[in-house]
Amino acid sequence: MAAMDWFTPWFSAPGHGLSRLVLQRALACLYLVGFVSAALQFRALLGERGLLPARAFVRRVPFRAAPSLFQWRCTDRLFAGCAWAGAALSAAVAAGAADAVPLGVSMAMWALLWLLYLSIVNVGQAWYSFGWESLLLETGFLAVFLGNGDIAPPVLVLFLLRWLLFRVEFGAGLIKWRGDTCWRDLTCLYYHHETQPMPGPLSWYFHHLPKPLHRVEVAANHVAQLVVPFGLFLPQPFATVAAGLVIVTQLWLVLSGNFSWLNWLTIVIALSAVDPSPLTGTPSYGGTPLWFAVLVCCVTALVVVLSYWPARNLLSRRQQMNRSFNPLHLVNTYGAFGSITRVRREIVLEGTDEERVTPDTVWRAYEFRGKPGDVRRLPRQFAPYHLRLDWLMWFAALSPAYTRGWFEPFVTRLLENDPPTVRLLRTNPFPEAPPRHVRALLYRYRFTTPAERRETGDWWHRTLIREFLPPVHAAAPAPPSSRDTPGDGQAP
Known part of the structure; x- marks a missing residue:
């Protein structure tokens, strides 16, 4: 027309x-x-x-x-x-x-x-x-x-x-x-x-x-x-x-x-x-x-x-x-952050290639691309790119209630060294063969003070809270405890 x-x-x-x-x-x-x-x-x-x-x-x-x-x-x-x-x-x-x-x-x-x-x-x-x-x-x-x-x-x-x-x-x-x-x-x-x-x-x-x-x-x-x-x-x-x-x-x-x-x-x-x-x-x-x-x-x-x-x-x-x-x-x-988290908690996933887990077992950490892990690593700029796994790991640290459906399969894929899964991570500490066991620890993270930063070179200070997921092997990975209730963080 x-x-x-x-x-x-x-x-x-x-x-x-x-x-x-x-x-x-x-x-x-x-x-x-x-x-x-x-x-x-x-x-x-x-x-x-x-x-x-x-x-x-x-x-x-x-x-x-x-x-x-x-x-x-x-x-x-x-x-x-x-x-x-x-x-x-x-x-x-x-x-x-x-x-x-x-x-x-x-x-x-x-x-x-x-x-x-x-x-x-x-x-x-x-x-x-x-x-x-x-x-x-x-x-x-x-x-x-x-x-x-x-x-x-x-x-x-x-x-x-x-x-x-x-x-x-x-x-x-x-x-x-x-x-x-x-x-x-x-x-x-x-x-x-x-x-x-x-x-x-x-x-x-x-x-x-x-x-x-x-x-x-x-x-x-x-x-x-x-x-x-x-x-x-x-x-x-x-x-x-x-x-x-x-x-x-x-x-x-x-x-x-x-x-x-x-x-x-x-x-x-x-x-x-x-x-x-x-x-x-x-x-x-x-x-x-x-x-x-x-x-x-x-x-x-x-x-x-x-x-x-x-x-x-x-x-x-x-x-x-x-x-x-x-x-x-x-x-x-729309809306974002109607409530603010006062304490930062992070899940750190670790694996070992040892057959048996003992008090002397050497654990090696998986590093994510965006979320905090290594305390000496400066956070990177990724936006506008969306690291979807990293974001859900932040929610998982607020409460195991946020892990339902995906966290157990995630641990299983790590135990298999599944290529698409490990490509989502920054580092895979087991490039040659999959780990025998994987565990998850829950830490409290906070930014270092300027004095701590000058002394140690660290950007973060972390304190262990508890075990989030006990060591599991390929046969039967167990879901994390659900005794916590969801925290106050909200997705933007």
């Missing part, structure tokens, strides 16, 4: 053309990270011999509860094909392919990215239970309707992206204010940089900032998440200023920890409120096709209806965080 120029002025926002371009290219890069992460880790985590096999999951969960391409066929080869196909398509879109094709083809490319990633998330189980998975899907769905270089960005979709950003930020602010008392007395950052799931290379330094500055950080966070989001709906240039404050806050979080692509994606979404036209001018576009305008209006109406449940959740005294209210992850609720 021909373009209808008469409604283009009120339907379109040509001044946001550059913002849309950067948003789409950056979103495609984050899709690329997500698909590469899936391709490199799925065999050990979700494969046919994975810790939580996707094939077993789809046999017991119906399509309507978890829509996925893998509901029809679930093999390692198909999973790898979908993940690498998604990575290739993401790279093409990031390079500008979606702007070099007609509008309908561009939308189909974005829709295929969304469908492939939805298929992975919906069979991902505990490995894909994080809020940023739904956030990527919700953003990716809206990106389908942002248009390409042929037309100006639609106002309605830009508004929906701002509504999404508002829910991310305001939801996170409310869950904190309603949750742990340390958010209200401004002391949470006395602990958080040390006890967060995946510290980064600067976390030690952030932890040792003066306590008054930590209190300022918390107060600034409350302003950024409880006040600033309302500015996203003000006229320009106030909306741009609000988006800029969100971006600065998220960059601070990028420096202080490893939260996969959560912070980067929030920055990307914030670009929807940035109007660069006073500096760059307003580009010219062709008219908007009527079919596209009608489709955008229908999607907007759908999102408005589906927003009822997230909005009600925001207003509820029993606010939930990181929940999808539909299996397509279209409109979700």
